[in-house]
Amino acid sequence: MISVYPNGRSIEKSNNMILNRSSLLLLLVLSLGLSACSIKYSFTGTNINYELVKSFSVENFFNDSGGGPANMEQRFTEALKEYYQRNTQLELIRNNGDLQFSGSIVRYSLSPQAVVSSGDPNLPDRAGQMRLTIAVEVEYINMSNEEENKKQTFTFFQDYDPRSVTLLDVENQLVEDIFETIIQDIFTATVANW
Numbered sequence: 001m002i003s004v005y006p007n008g009r010s011i012e013k014s015n016n017m018i019l020n021r022s023s024l025l026l027l028l029v030l031s032l033g034l035s036a037c038s039i040k041y042s043f044t045g046t047n048i049n050y051e052l053v054k055s056f057s058v059e060n061f062f063n064d065s066g067g068g069p070a071n072m073e074q075r076f077t078e079a080l081k082e083y084y085q086r087n088t089q090l091e092l093i094r095n096n097g098d099l100q101f102s103g104s105i106v107r108y109s110l111s112p113q114a115v116v117s118s119g120d121p122n123l124p125d126r127a128g129q130m131r132l133t134i135a136v137e138v139e140y141i142n143m144s145n146e147e148e149n150k151k152q153t154f155t156f157f158q159d160y161d162p163r164s165v166t167l168l169d170v171e172n173q174l175v176e177d178i179f180e181t182i183i184q185d186i187f188t189a190t191v192a193n194w
Contacts, residue, residue, distance in 0.1 A: 046087070046088055046191045046192055047191065047192065048088060048089075048090070048191050049144070050089055050090075052098070052144040053090065053098040053099060053142070053143075053144050054090065054091060054098055055090055055091045055092070055093045055097040055098050055099070056084055056088075056090045056091075056092060056093070056097040056098065056099040056100070056101070057092070057093050057094060057095050057096060057097030057099075057100050057101070058077060058080055058081050058084075058092070058100075058101045058102075059100075059101065059102035059103075060073065060074070060077050061073045061076050061077045061080075061102070061103055061104055061105060061136070062104040062105070063104065063105045063108075064104040064105060064106050065105050065106055065107050065108035065109075065134075065135075066108070067108035067109070068105065068108040068134070068175065069171060069172065069175060072105060072108070072175060073104070073105055075175070075176075075179065076105060076136065076179055076183075079179050079180070079183055080101060080183055080186070083183045083184075083187060084187070084191075087187065088191065097143075098142070098143045098144060099140070099141070099142055099143070099190070099191070100139075100140070100141040100143070101138060101139070101140055101186075101190075102138075102139045103136060103137045103138040103139050104136070104137055105134065105135070105136050106135050106136065106137045106153065107133060107134060107135035107155070108132075108133075108134055109132070109133050110130055110131070110132055110133075110167070111130070111131050111133070112127035112129070112130055112131075113127070113128075113129040113130065113131045113159060114127065114128035114129040115127060115128060127162055128161065128163065129159045129160070129161060129162075130159065130160055130161075130162045130167070131157050131158070131159050132157060132158055132159075132160070132167075132171075132174050132175075132178070133155065133156070133157040134155070134156065134157070134175065134178045134179070134182070135153050135154065135155040136153065136154050136155075136182050136186075137151070137152070137153045137154075138151070138152055138153075138154060138186055139151045140152075140186075140189075140190045142190075148190070150189070150190075152189060154182045154185045154186055154189075155182075156178045156181040156182050156185070157178065158174040158177050158178055160174065
């Protein structure tokens with residue numbers, strides 16, 4: 001049986017409104033309760049305790065490889081700083097950060113990967129693929145947890161076809177791509193701990 005109030009509203013509608021308000025109140029209480037829990041999740045995959053670790057510093061890396069573009073070490077240093085700024089909440093400081101990075105580029109080498117026959121016995125065979133390999137040695141110091149300190153070499157390579165392009169044509173892009181992968185590996189090894 002539906003009763004009708006003088007203003008034309010029925011009891012059923014009034015009961016539904018009370019239920020909706022009760023549900024909303026219950027949902028609000030649950031939301032507040034869950035938000036008080038200390039579950040932390042990061043979209044970048046870091047496990048940094050921002051209560052203990054607030055800053056990082058990067059010393060200038062050196063080029064000890066004897067090769068590569070003239071500004072390669074500066075490019076690596078700046079790319080490393082930018083990556084950590086973009087993917088963490090840490091503040092970059094000049095020296096003595098809670099996380100500290102230093103090191104050098106220890107390898108810059110070109111090596112043939114695939115030989116292509118010239119087809120002429122009087123001409124030498126040529127490389128069909130060349131590989132540029134870069135290795136960076138990194139010393140990582142975590143001031144809040146000495147067990148995480150490490151010194152590790154990260155290496156990556158990119159291939160190119162010397163029959164269609166010269167190293168000078170592709171060197172900057174190859175170095176950038178290699179650095180991007182190495183920096184992601186450093187990030188994973190230091191603050192993602194996968």
